[in-house]
Amino acid sequence: MSRWNDPETATYYEAFCRSHSRYIHANAELIGHARIAPGMRVLDVAAGTGRTAEAALELLGEDGRVVCVEPFAGMRAEGMRRLPDSRVQWSATLPETRESFDRILCGAAIWQLDPLRESLGSLARLLRPGGALCFNIPALYLLEPDQPGGGTDPLLLSLPALLLDLPDCTPIHEPVECEAPDPLRRSGINTWLRAAGLRARSWSFRVRFTQEAYADWLKIPVLTDRMLAGLAPGVRAQSIDRALALADRSSWKWECWHGWTAWKA
Numbered sequence: 001m002s003r004w005n006d007p008e009t010a011t012y013y014e015a016f017c018r019s020h021s022r023y024i025h026a027n028a029e030l031i032g033h034a035r036i037a038p039g040m041r042v043l044d045v046a047a048g049t050g051r052t053a054e055a056a057l058e059l060l061g062e063d064g065r066v067v068c069v070e071p072f073a074g075m076r077a078e079g080m081r082r083l084p085d086s087r088v089q090w091s092a093t094l095p096e097t098r099e100s101f102d103r104i105l106c107g108a109a110i111w112q113l114d115p116l117r118e119s120l121g122s123l124a125r126l127l128r129p130g131g132a133l134c135f136n137i138p139a140l141y142l143l144e145p146d147q148p149g150g151g152t153d154p155l156l157l158s159l160p161a162l163l164l165d166l167p168d169c170t171p172i173h174e175p176v177e178c179e180a181p182d183p184l185r186r187s188g189i190n191t192w193l194r195a196a197g198l199r200a201r202s203w204s205f206r207v208r209f210t211q212e213a214y215a216d217w218l219k220i221p222v223l224t225d226r227m228l229a230g231l232a233p234g235v236r237a238q239s240i241d242r243a244l245a246l247a248d249r250s251s252w253k254w255e256c257w258h259g260w261t262a263w264k265a
Contacts, residue, residue, distance in 0.1 A: 003222035004072035008233045012220045014049055014078060020213040023108060026136055026257060027055040029205045030107050033261045034134035039063040040102040043126060045094070046070065046109035050079035053088060056105065060087065067101075069094055099128050106135040111184055117192040124196035127264040133198060136259035142184050144256065149208065151251025156214050158251075160227065163218075163243040169228060186258060198262035209255040215244040 003009055017023055030052065036042070038061030044053045047068035056066060066088045070076040073092070080090050104123050106113075113119035123133055140146060148154035163169055186202070193200040218224055218240050221233040228236050 005074045007074045009221050010074045010078035016216045025207045027052050031055045042066045043101040043104045044068045045106040048075050050083035052107035102131045104133045110135040120192050121196045131264050133262045136257050139256035147254040149253040152248040153251035156253050158247050162246050169239050193262045200260050200262040203259045206254045206256045210252040211249050215240050
């Protein structure tokens, strides 16, 4: 996961966020289900470049506060640069205090807190009574298929194959093998939230995810380390653009997301 520390990762991530609505939509749903109110104290876990915190700040008023926890220096530095708000504090680690937050948010990252069962328990201990933990996960990460959209590639399956068929896209080095975490399921998450003493309500939404958005998402270096290990981020991006030129750029799919709002008694 050290690739998240690379400034180029933050650069490509921000380029994706500026060009496409995936995370704008996901954060709007997350903030809406979190029931943010003025004056709340909010913890944003795996805050990335501050996109979730930025959405929360619109509802927190002058007295609200957000603690953004982002362990990777490259993402954290970009977040501090683009969100210079006095209501926001940045940290590389979770706070050690107990029961100090009204809301804990985790936008599109909760699965990285492995082992998740223990992490949910730790986050629950940071909530005040009556507070809530709110997070979201793409359905594919829960082994649930997306629904077809439109075009000749309505599930966006062609781009990785076209990319690897390019003559100069053979990985220079073998990708590093790592032990994969146990697959996540909605039922398991519900069980772990109950074990953490939280009363959870789940919700879902879907976004239209285009071929061009998928291409720009693949340009985030950490996401193609398994496919294109050893190729520099700029070379990867150029290769992805070449593969995109061979694909149906008008294709898109429905990307489903699931979310949870889990309340502490």
